[in-house]
Amino acid sequence: MKKRALIVGASGIVGSNLADRLLSSGWQVAGLSRGRTPVSPAIESITADLASADSVSDALAGKSFSHVFFTAWSRQATEQENIRVNGAMVRHVMDAVGPAGSLTHAALVTGLKHYLGPFEAYATGAVPITPFREEQGRQPVDNFYYEQEDRLFEAAKRHGFSWSVHRPHTIIGYALGNAMNMGVTLAVYATLCKQTGEPFVFPGSAAQWNSLTDMTDATLLARHLEWAATSPNARNEDFNVVNGDVFRWKWMWSRLADYFGIEAAPFDGEVRPLEGRMQDAGNKWSEIAARFNLKEADVGKLASWWHTDADLGRPMEVLTDMTKSRKAGFLDYQSTPDAFFALFDRLKAERVIPQ
Secondary structure, eight states: OOOEEEEETTTSHHHHHHHHHHHHTTOEEEEEEOSSSOOOTTSEEEEOOTTOHHHHHHHHTTOOOSEEEEOOOOOOSSHHHHHHHHHHHHHHHHHHHGGGSOOOEEEEEOOTHHHHOOGGGTTOSOOOOSSBOGGGOOOSSOOHHHHHHHHHHHHHHHHTOEEEEEEESSEEOOOSSOSSOHHHHHHHHHHHHHHHOOOBOOOSOHHHHHSEEOOEEHHHHHHHHHHHHHOGGGTTEEEEEOOSOOEEHHHHHHHHHHHHTOOBOOOOSOOOOHHHHOTTHHHHHHHHHHHHTOSOOOGGGTOOHHHHHHHHTOSSOBOBOOHHHHHHTOOOOOOHHHHHHHHHHHHHHTTSSOO
C-alpha cells in the first residue's frame, strides 16, 4: 500500500507543517478536523466532530490508511475534562481506522507537560531534574497526555500496528488560529510595541529569563514524525524532540527585538503576564491591520497570550535531552533564532504582520 497518512488536526501548527513534509516526500495525505480552518488543496479534507464516535466513524467509513498522526487536542476547563475529551478523541479515531487492517503505525504528539504536569497543576509537584529524559516517565498527577497514550497503546495492541509518542517543547511555526503558538504571539506583541511605542517587556519569570531552555521548530518536528513512522528503530518508543541548541531568554529577547527594530526593555525580575496587559490589544491591532492592509484584523485569531504566559512564566528551568532520538538515528538540527526569523519573514510575506 502506498504511504497514505491521516493527519488528525491537519490545519494546526504541527499538522499543517507535517502535511507539507509528507506531501513533499510523495505521501498521500488526508486531514481530519472540524473543518473550521481550510487545509491545502493537496490534502483530502475529512470533516468530523472528534468528540463524537459516530461522527468520526461515519467520516472515515470505507477509508484506509497506512499511518495516522494525531496532532490535535481540545482545551477544556479542568484536567479531568481534558482527560475525558482528549482521550475519547484518540479512541474514536483508532476505533474507526484500526479494524481495516491497513494501519502500520500511529504517532501521537504531546509535549513537555508530560514531565511538568497539566496547566492547572503546572510544575507544582516533584518536577524531574533537567534535562528531561524519556526514562523519567510519568508524574503522579492527572494528565490527559497519559490518557491519550493509554488509548494509543491499547489500540496498537488490539489492531497490531506500531506506535510512537513525540514530546516537543514550545513549537515555532506558521499557523493561524492556533491555541498554542508562541512565535506568532511574540511577533504580534513586538509589532504592537513598535506601532504604539510601548516597551517590549519580557512577560515571564526570572527563572525563565536566566535559565537554559530550548524550543522545537515545526518543520523539524515534521521530519521527526516522518522518521519515526518509517524507521524500525523508532517503533513503540517515546521521544523528546527539540531543535538541538540551547539559549537563555536574557540573550534571545534582545535578538527578537533587533529583528523588529525595537529596543528590549530591561528586565527587573517581575512577572508581567501578557494576558493582563493586552486587554486593549484587539482595538490596537484592528487599527494596525487597517493601516497596513493585513490579512487578519482579529488579534484573538493570532495571539495566544495565555499560552505564552504559561511557558515564559514557569518557575524552573525547562530543558530537554535528545539522546534517545540521536542514538536511534535522528540527527537533524535547527537553529532556534533562525526558526524565529524564518517564521517572522513568512508572517511578513503573508501580510500577517507589517513589512
